[in-house]
Every structure is written in structure tokens, then in C-alpha cells.
Amino acid sequence: METQVLHLSAVEMIPWRDRARADAIKPQWFEGQVEGRLAKPLGITQFGVNLVTLAPGAYSALRHWHAAEDEFVHVLAGELTLIDDHGEHRLTAGSSAGFPAGVANAHHLVNRSDAPATYLAVGSRRPGAETISYPDDDFGPVRK
Amino acid sequence: METQVLHLSAVEMIPWRDRARADAIKPQWFEGQVEGRLAKPLGITQFGVNLVTLAPGAYSALRHWHAAEDEFVHVLAGELTLIDDHGEHRLTAGSSAGFPAGVANAHHLVNRSDAPATYLAVGSRRPGAETISYPDDDFGPVRK
Numbered sequence: 503m504e505t506q507v508l509h510l511s512a513v514e515m516i517p518w519r520d521r522a523r524a525d526a527i528k529p530q531w532f533e534g535q536v537e538g539r540l541a542k543p544l545g546i547t548q549f550g551v552n553l554v555t556l557a558p559g560a561y562s563a564l565r566h567w568h569a570a571e572d573e574f575v576h577v578l579a580g581e582l583t584l585i586d587d588h589g590e591h592r593l594t595a596g597s598s599a600g601f602p603a604g605v606a607n608a609h610h611l612v613n614r615s616d617a618p619a620t621y622l623a624v625g626s627r628r629p630g631a632e633t634i635s636y637p638d639d640d641f642g643p644v645r646k
Numbered sequence: 647m648e649t650q651v652l653h654l655s656a657v658e659m660i661p662w663r664d665r666a667r668a669d670a671i672k673p674q675w676f677e678g679q680v681e682g683r684l685a686k687p688l689g690i691t692q693f694g695v696n697l698v699t700l701a702p703g704a705y706s707a708l709r710h711w712h713a714a715e716d717e718f719v720h721v722l723a724g725e726l727t728l729i730d731d732h733g734e735h736r737l738t739a740g741s742s743a744g745f746p747a748g749v750a751n752a753h754h755l756v757n758r759s760d761a762p763a764t765y766l767a768v769g770s771r772r773p774g775a776e777t778i779s780y781p782d783d784d785f786g787p788v789r790k
Contacts, residue, residue: 544744
């Protein structure tokens with residue numbers, strides 16, 4: 503099998519609206535979010551790799567934590583604010599953050615700057631073992 | 647547990663010479679390679695994340711393939727040449743490549759440009775299941 507190569511400029515970026523459920527919670531948080539998948543086009547199945555751009559004001563997700571899957575983010579461009587149970591962290595281009603499985607510290611990212619911000623998100627895939635909890639919202643826990 | 651955040655500028659980068667075995671094969675390929683680990687300082691254990699810089703002329707590794715662990719690379723800066731069984735691919739800043747587990751297509755990266763190149767490498771961790779094969783060299787297969 504030929505090695506698959508993909509430049510970010512060729513990733514299919516899908517607006518949140520085209521991925522959203524009709525009963526989505528806090529839709530105004532996500533209108534400025536676009537996301538593309540890198541792992542599958544590259545033949546990778548053991549972990550996911552998503553490319554995400556947040557317009558000013560947009561959020562990554564409802565605040566959440568993973569029971570079984572590690573998550574890692576790396577900021578490629580722009581500035582983001584990471585919010586978790588302990589407050590806020592500022593992330594700039596070149597910043598990475600880790601969210602270990604099973605740590606009940608719900609987190610998300612928001613773009614409070616006046617320019618778009620882009621990051622890579624990597625998450626292990628453990629279907630059947632995973633539960634995602636959303637302590638701020640009347641949603642979930644979601645089993646996967 | 648507080649979320650761990652780490653900027654690339656703060657990653658401990660270790661020269662290849664300080665990681666090498668005395669009987670290393672093709673040491674001249676690796677003198678210009680420095681590598682730092684991101685996952686562990688961020689509390690991530692289910693996959694590895696390494697930051698690697700290759701000086702002009704330096705290689706990522708002996709050409710190899712993984713029996714059980716998916717591998718993903720993303721170029722942050724500079725230009726690299728990916729060499730596999732099918733020839734060469736040029737990678738530039740923003741390029742990603744995937745190396746699915748079990749695909750016997752040995753690969754490595756070399757910096758043939760005249761400037762340093764930096765990339766992130768992500769690999770799943772499946773100790774006990776993994777074997778790495780090095781078809782070009784009298785080395786391995788290595789079981790992990």
C-alpha cells in the first residue's frame with residue numbers, strides 16, 4: 503500500500519452546522535467551528551487526528567472529559583483559551599495540552615481572540631470502553 | 647489533576663548522540679537529529695507524541711515498518727523527503743503522512759533541504775503486540 507500524504511490545505515473541512523444534531527445544545531458556541539479528519543484518509547485507525555479551526559468566539563466542544571481515551575491538542579496558529587475545572591490556560595501557536603483518560607477534569611477550548619485559531623486534536627480510539635461526561639450540561643454521559 | 651500545558655519552546659530536546667547505543671547502525675545519519683517527548687509530560691500514555699528536528703542531511707530512523715502500531719507525522723516547519731518502498735514523497739510545512747500498522751511498507755524521513763525541518767510524530771502504544779522490522783539493515787526485527 504502506498505503511503506498516504508495529505509497537506510492541511512487539502513483537508514476537507516466540514517462546518518459544524520453540517521455535522522450538528524437538530525437538538526444540539528448551545529449551537530451559538532459552534533457556528534464558527536470547522537473540522538476536518540486526517541487519520542482516516544491516511545489509513546490510521548488506532549487514534550483519531552482532527553484539524554479544527556475556531557473563528558473568534560467559537561468553542562471546541564461542550565466542556566467534557568473522557569473515561570477511557572487520552573486526548574492531545576497542539577495549536578498550529580492563533581490563540582486559544584483552555585478552560586477546565588481549575589480555571590483558564592492561554593495557548594498560543596506551538597502550545598500542546600494533554601487530557602489523560604479517566605481524569606474527571608472537564609475541559610474545552612474557546613477562541614477569545616480576534617483572529618481564527620487552528621489546532622490538531624489527537625485521541626485514542628477505544629470503542630466499547632469509552633464514556634464522555636459533560637458536567638455543565640444536561641447531556642450525556644455518552645457511551646461509545 | 648491540573649491540565650498540563652507545554653509550549654514547543656519548553657520541550658526538552660535530546661540529541662541523538664545522547665540516546666544512541668554504542669553499536670548504532672549508520673550513526674552518520676542521525677548526528678543531526680534531536681528529539682523531545684511531549685506525551686509523558688502531558689500525562690498521556692495511550693500514544694506517544696515526539697517533537698523531532700532534523701538538520702540538513704539527517705534521517706528520522708532506519709527504514710522500518712510497524713506490525714501493530716499506527717504512526718502519524720505532521721510537518722511543522724521546513725521540508726522533508728519521505729522514502730518508502732514506492733519511492734519518494736516531498737513533505738512541506740502542513741503535510742501529514744500516515745503509516746498504518748501491519749502494512750509492510752518500510753519508511754523514513756530525510757532532510758535534503760538546506761534548513762532544519764521539524765515535525766510531530768504520533769504513535770499508538772501496544773507493548774507486547776508490536777514488532778518493528780528493518781528490511782534494509784542487519785537489525786531487528788525488534789519486539790516491544
